Amino acid sequence: MHSHRLIPVLVAGLAAACWVGPLQDGRVISREKAKEVSDAFMQDLVNDPVDLALEKMEPEFVNEVGRIEAEAGIRKLFDYCGRPLDSEFRHDEIGFKLYMSGRQKPMRKFFYAGSTTVHPGGHCFFTVEVVPEGQRMMVTLFGPLKLLTGQLPEWAREDR
Numbered sequence: 001m002h003s004h005r006l007i008p009v010l011v012a013g014l015a016a017a018c019w020v021g022p023l024q025d026g027r028v029i030s031r032e033k034a035k036e037v038s039d040a041f042m043q044d045l046v047n048d049p050v051d052l053a054l055e056k057m058e059p060e061f062v063n064e065v066g067r068i069e070a071e072a073g074i075r076k077l078f079d080y081c082g083r084p085l086d087s088e089f090r091h092d093e094i095g096f097k098l099y100m101s102g103r104q105k106p107m108r109k110f111f112y113a114g115s116t117t118v119h120p121g122g123h124c125f126f127t128v129e130v131v132p133e134g135q136r137m138m139v140t141l142f143g144p145l146k147l148l149t150g151q152l153p154e155w156a157r158e159d160r
Contacts, residue, residue, distance in 0.1 A: 026106045034130040035089070036137075037056055037137040037139065038108075041057075041128055041142070043087070050074050050075060053074065054067065054070055054074070057138060059138075077143065077144055080146065082124065083117045084114040084116050085116055085120070087112040088113045088114060089112055092109060094107070094109075097141075106131065110130070112125065112126045119146075125145040126145065127141070127143050127145060
């Protein structure tokens with residue numbers, strides 16, 4: 001996309017964000033409660049009851065595609081880096097999730113390192129995004145990250 005075409009898209013995105021109201025970031029939700037859900041989600045993936053991990057996800061994801069397809073979708077992500085065999089918390093960030101519908105939620109994103117069924121040496125990382133859902137914290141997004149080239153980011157280094 002040419003830069004002159006990108007400007008209207010950025011302006012429209014900013015206007016949409018302002019129109020739905022000020023964005024609240026993850027500082028407004030409990031880090032401890034969000035991390036507890038994130039850690040439990042990762043532990044479900046390590047232990048391989050992916051169906052239990054689904055219960056920690058926002059209901060829209062499972063309801064939209066169905067339980068069988070939702071589980072298959074998570075398992076398909078394992079094709080990229082393998083299923084985690086262990087996980088070690090490394091870092092967290094705060095932000096917000098802006099849904100296609102225009103609604104927004106504060107979000108905390110947690111990063112984990114771990115060995116996997118494909119990479120036993122542990123060059124894979126996983127992110128888990130957590131948002132409030134009523135009185136609960138729920139996983140909104142999960143994804144693997146694989147180190148391809150270059151140096152590890154600061155949060156991924158073991159010697160930090």
